[in-house]
Amino acid sequence: MKVVVTGGAGFVGANLCRELLSRRDYEVVVLDNLSTGKLSNLDGLDVEFRKGSVLDPVAVAATCAGAESIVHLAAVPAVLRSIENPRRSHETNVTGTMTVLEAARESGAHVIVASSSSVYGRNPTLPKTPDLVCLPSSPYAVSKLAAESYALAYQSSFGLECCVFRFFNIFGPLQAPNHAYAAVIPSFVFNALHGLPLTIYGDGEQSRDFTFIGSVVEILAEAVASRMSGIRPVNLAFGTRTTVNEIVAVLSDLLGRPLDVRYRPPRPGDVRHSQAEPGVLTKLFPRVHPVPLAHGLVRTISWL
Ligand code: NAD
Structure with missing residues (x-):
């Protein structure tokens, strides 16, 4: 079973590759442009590494052909980066996500999309329930809200099997x-x-709400294995x-x-x-x- 991990040389992605390989004989393919990720994060892992951008439709389609599942983690992360360069965050996080969704539509792959708790933004209500009104307070948060909305819209418009996780603050x-x-x-x-x-x-x-990376990758790996799909974003943190x-x-x-x-x-x-x-x-x-x-x-x- 082929699983593509975009952004797989990054923090969450490289930990996920390890988790996937420890569970099953997956064929894991990483697509990453190494802008914030490092090849050394994948040292010793039996993954196929493709250096490329999620903004390149040809590279994305070629990587995703024949995949059962795509875990889409590639992004320009961090609020501060988006304050400094909103266009770059928008392009990678929104257009890049759409490029991955298009490839999934073509290949029939299931998709998991990494969103963020930052979408709740200035809404002060605690705890954050997924049905709260989102009031993004940074370009990064807007880009994540757009990315998850695209994924769920592709699900309803094209029958794409996908699920969205809103990650909170992961560490490890x-x-x-x-x-x-x-x-x-x-x-x-x-x-x-x-x-x-x-x-x-x-x-x-x-x-x-801090979440240790070990729990995050267990959840992502289970969602890959069960081809989890849902019409609402799921908060990924323990409260x-x-x-x-x-x-x-x-x-x-x-x-x-x-x-x-x-x-x-x-x-x-x-x-x-x-x-x-x-x-x-x-x-x-x-x-x-x-x-x-x-x-x-x-x-x-x-x-x-
Ligand atoms: P990271 O920076 O370690 O990983 C992101 C990866 O994406 C990097 O390897 C980077 O090189 C790659 N990338 C960036 N632009 C790319 C492009 N155009 N094409 C291909 N690859 C590209 O960050 P992370 O913490 O592992 O975050 C993973 C995902 O989780 C991101 O989508 C991020 O927005 C989301 N997220 C993370 C947290 C957290 O606490 N770490 C919280 C909320 C959401």
Whole structure:
């Protein structure tokens, strides 16, 4: 069974390739332009790597021919990148998704689309239920809302089998730690291990629903295996809420020393609080359990 992973050299993608190969004798094909992903993330894995862009319809169609399933993860991630270059985020995240959907329509493949909790944006209601009004507060969030909407519209217009997951804040091994757009956990762990200050944007009381990568790839692999399809986006997080200041405290406990924290002004486009309503997820995937934050941090520390 052939499975295509777009963005498979990235953090989620490379972990997913490992998970898929550990489960079954899948033929895994990765399409990635290596803009943020790294080939070394796939070291030792029996995957076919194709360097190419999801914006290239010929490359996408050739990669997806004969595939049973496509897990579409390729994107320009991060709110900040989209603030700096909204057009690039739009093109990759929206037109790139449409290109993948067109290829799936042609090949009959099932598609899983990675959306984001950022689509809820300025809607302050907690926890986030998938039927909440989406009020995106960044070009990235708009691009993800458009991407998931296209997927669900292709399902109703063309009978495409697909499902959409709204990822919240995922963390764990292979998440790039030391660049300007790095996510909070890898950046904090890296800086703490290297004796560098930890930068908090805002007062640190903003909160997120963190999910360890192991649970995410278990869910994606199960959705591939069952060819899961649904007419509504599914929140992919377990409904916990942790502030940025709390992450510092847990990390400091684990490392057994105080950490040097610097506060900076909040960044544009960032939402204040985020927490998933996980009811649909836990019903669909009763065998997948959340990994406690401290356990996930220990795994991240060991990897770094
Ligand atoms: P990542 O940057 O590690 O992976 C994205 C991958 O896509 C990279 O390997 C990159 O090289 C590739 N890519 C970018 N543009 C491409 C193009 N035009 N053609 C082919 N490949 C391209 O990011 P990630 O954290 O693994 O994110 C995976 C997906 O999950 C993305 O769609 C992202 O928006 C979504 N997401 C992630 C999180 C999270 O917490 N990590 C949260 C919400 C949503």
